[in-house]
Amino acid sequence: MRKIPVYEPDLTGNEIKYATDALTSGWISSLGQYIDRFEAALAQSVETDHAIALSNGTVALHLALHCLGIGPGDEVIVPTFTYIASVNTIAQTGATPVFADVRASDWLLDINDIEHRITPRTKAIMPVHLYGAVCDPAINDLARRHGLYVIEDCAEALGSSINGRPVGKDADVATFSFFGNKTITTGEGGAVTASDPALASRMRKVKGQGQSLTKRYWHDEIGFNYRMTNICAAIGVAQFERLPNILEKKRAIAKVYREQLKDSGLTFQVPLEGVVSSEWLVSLLLPVGLDRDQVMAEMSSLGFDTRPVFYCAHHMPMYASPEKFPVSEDIAMRGISLPSYPTLEESDVVRICAALRTVTESGAGQASKTSLSEAR
Structure with missing residues (x-):
């Protein structure tokens, strides 16, 4: 496959x-x-x-x-x-x-x-x-x-x-x-x-x-x-x-993700009240203590591509700043994006969710205290 x-x-x-x-x-x-x-x-x-x-x-x-x-x-x-x-x-x-x-x-x-x-x-x-x-x-x-x-x-x-x-x-x-x-x-x-x-x-x-x-x-x-x-x-x-149809499909995909991953310990981005999201890219936070790179590698080995969310700009060499932005830094360290394209089948979303549950619940992506400390 x-x-x-x-x-x-x-x-x-x-x-x-x-x-x-x-x-x-x-x-x-x-x-x-x-x-x-x-x-x-x-x-x-x-x-x-x-x-x-x-x-x-x-x-x-x-x-x-x-x-x-x-x-x-x-x-x-x-x-x-x-x-x-x-x-x-x-x-x-x-x-x-x-x-x-x-x-x-x-x-x-x-x-x-x-x-x-x-x-x-x-x-x-x-x-x-x-x-x-x-x-x-x-x-x-x-x-x-x-x-x-x-x-x-x-x-x-x-x-x-x-x-x-x-x-x-x-x-x-x-x-x-x-x-x-x-x-x-x-x-x-x-x-x-x-x-x-x-x-x-x-x-x-x-x-x-x-x-x-x-x-x-x-x-x-x-x-x-x-x-x-x-x-x-x-x-x-x-x-x-076809924009209305594409949006409809993407919103349906996001809904399946949220239903399949509820009570999983994974935290979804939650839009403001009154927002109707395009659900461009379904993204969530891994539990504290998991090594995101390892989780992504495990998902890749199972046939599912993922990607990290963006790194903070103030951590980039050309914009480096000692100022702390705690919320941004936490999201940047734990965030992950999942397959979200409009032709994705619901059955594929279910398989992705099952794989992500297996990887995160097995402890396969468990990070050491040392690496977490260094990341922070």
Whole structure:
């Protein structure tokens, strides 16, 4: 039997048909009908006025920061428990990432750890919606009170909502990723969304080398080549056609995981009340005392791929800090993600859960006191 991966895209719709159409039309670069259709589909999904297709989710973050005027001397508050792109793009503008801790329940930016980190140099807050859960919308209110921008990193949360409002709807800029393992994919791809037409217009201009939107080859500011291709957008259009079905399948898979692993000693991420999660990647915490690497190796030997959650950014050499972020550090040490792709069969989920119970309950992943002490 083949090893069950953590993720694989569902390309069973019109992806090949539309990509072939893009190829045969000759519109294979950054212009074409599929770019327009993809942007319209994303804007509708996020319930916003402007969506701009980009080459990946990382440049989406950088474009947002750049076009909001964030640069040297500025600070941006960001969770230390996040994928590194959230932090790298802040540093790439010349600004300083200021780390904050997350909540133990949903693993997302803790509003109670933000306000005391705001200084006269703070220009923005970057909430990151991890694994499909949604950050506390009160962060947006806090930012407004202090005159700060909000850049929501929605790379892992397309299709998620809180109190009926899609992720990104209330941000100054929301950013998305359409990498191969995301809820919908364009292969490589990203996007930004915004409600402010002037800001959206500037991002559209800057992503295309700063070229005037009305005068070809006239460049009146520094820009970047952050454009998505029409071929990638064609794949994305086909994916958007099936987004409700993909979300339904992923939520059903997550439900089975929670039912099968209840009372197992494994702790799931718990979204805020009012959140409807996209369940991008089902993730949980192993019991204290287990060696995660060994658990993952055991699962691999049984035919099931898993992966660790993200390491804390303040532990990375380029951002090393002696400050302690206890909740983030605990999650980063014990978190594990399980196969979560939409075509995963329920019977496979049951087998994965049985294997995980066996591995964790047998003590096969038991860590020594010495190694745990060193890890902490």
